[in-house]
Amino acid sequence: MPKKMIAWDAARTRAKLDELVEPGVIGFYRSVEVTEVLGVQGKALTNFLTLAVAEPVEAPAEVDWKSILLNQKRLKLRGTDWYVGIAQYRLSLDAFLEKVSEFEMTGRWRPAPVELQTGTLAAVPPQFVPADGFKSHPWNGVLKNNFFEGSHVLELFDTSKEHLRFLFGESRRLTCLAELVGEYLPIKLDGMSDRLGNIIIQLPVTVISSEARSSSDYDHSVAITWHPDVSPRNVRVAAEIWQDSTVTSFDAAVISTGEATLQLNSPGGGARTQIWDEDRRVLLSATPPVHFLTAASFSMSIAHPGSSSPRRDFLLPDSMGNMAPQSLALIQERSAQLIGSKPEAPREPWVSQRVFSESVASLKSRREFVQYGLDEGVLQEVEKKPAAEPESIQAEDTSAENLSRKFTRRMVALEDLRWLMKEHGGEGVWLWDPFLNAEDVLRTLFFCPHHGVQLRALTAGKAPPDDGPNSVVEDADERERRRQALARAEQKKRDQAAHLEAAKGNGRGLHLEFRVREGGAGWGFHDRFIIFPREIGSALAWSLGTSINSYGDEHHILQKVAHGEPIAQAFQELWEQLEGEQYLIWKTP
Structure with a gap:
């Protein structure tokens, strides 16, 4: 070791x-x-x-x-x-x-x-x-x-x-x-x-106080004042401007009292400053970037009272469904007035308005932003996958007759979810989709390769629009309709459980639970997420863009969510409200 x-x-x-x-x-x-x-x-x-x-x-x-x-x-x-x-x-x-x-x-x-x-x-x-x-x-x-x-x-x-x-x-x-x-x-x-x-x-640090100011000649100056009980000593005042991951300006000066003038070629500031004690070799001050106000823009707007104001008139349905007239007073803006002068910035606005903060190819390689449902290049995507990967879909019928364009798109999209589970599912995977069914769970969570981690699937029991005719008797009263709906929901849960039970195989390393939100429990939901909980640190989450049952069929976007922990918390709260046999579809022993 x-x-x-x-x-x-x-x-x-x-x-x-x-x-x-x-x-x-x-x-x-x-x-x-x-x-x-x-x-x-x-x-x-x-x-x-x-x-x-x-x-x-x-x-x-x-x-x-x-x-x-x-x-x-x-x-x-x-x-x-x-x-x-x-x-x-x-x-x-x-x-x-x-x-x-x-x-x-x-x-x-x-x-x-x-x-x-x-x-x-x-x-x-x-x-x-x-x-x-x-x-x-x-x-x-x-x-x-x-x-x-x-x-x-x-x-x-x-x-x-x-x-x-x-x-x-x-x-x-x-x-x-x-x-x-x-x-x-x-x-x-x-x-x-x-x-x-x-x-x-x-x-x-209290032995000095410092102040950064804008200088017309050198555009950045730092003044220092020592504590009354301290004899002044040499300090190095250094400043740098860090823009676009690049040091664009740097200057330093050694002083003991007074003011250091630093030439940074940036009248608007933007420098971060450090004050280093040369004698004691200790840092006495550091600042984040400091910006100076060189210009101010003012604009005035006025809303005219009464009928003199230009108005937008339109119709809006009221609570009874009748179209009620609406009238909105519009605000007229006056032209802006600039006081002072803006510093010259040849790189702007192009740097700050850079279209992409990172290469789309890099985001795609990490599955942080992927588009599906675009036919161009789909077959090439499959052909470019390493030879070892197709074994994850070996149970699928990949004969020439069934390898349709739609099937191929679906397999490409599902392989990306399986890749995410392999990369990030070491502490569990939670799948949140209102249309989730047993077939979807088999095609996703069953492919998580991490042994014994907690796998959760949560559905609202909704059926896709093309899922077949509604079996409710049209002339039944409201009570009978509710009874039929409940009976149909219970039968659907039994069918889903039977499907998973028949397909589960040996279940080795599988720790999975599938719940449904129904009745008045919890709250309704629409968005679709795959969530990777973390014991320490923030959870990760991806927005799926569509339900698993139509994954890859039409255009949709798989995109990493900036703040995964609040989504994981919301899932956990709803999951806990659906504790009980009436919400359980299936789980491993």
């Missing part, structure tokens, strides 16, 4: 902490405010998150450990037997450093006189987190008041998350935890779920 390379350890964290808290290096710290989000089960306390912030205020002579809880009432984490406690107290800097030393020696984190359960904590290399710019940074949803020069952050990272897996396995619990904590602290836990279980040490 190869030897594990350790890039950082607790001793280096303690040494870096000693270096940073030295008065005047990056700030003047006298105490550390410790905020703990705790999970409570019986008498056991588990660290959900600890944030320790170094600050200049004095610590009390003694901590009143009986009054450190911010929540006076017990906070129940819905759907679990856990409660949440939020503690906050202040230690002197020396006392906190002793706690870090204890961790270095024992590997245990215990800042308060109570036993605190943690996962496996590992020291990781330090980071520097800038203040927010135009876009917010997830770190700043957790750190305290990181508004100015930024903060150095040291972490003891929970690498096992052994006590927190119940949160990652059900993301709604994570959402609930974030809501509970948000009532007491300005912390957005769900935005930094990977940091749950960690010990976070924040050291804000």
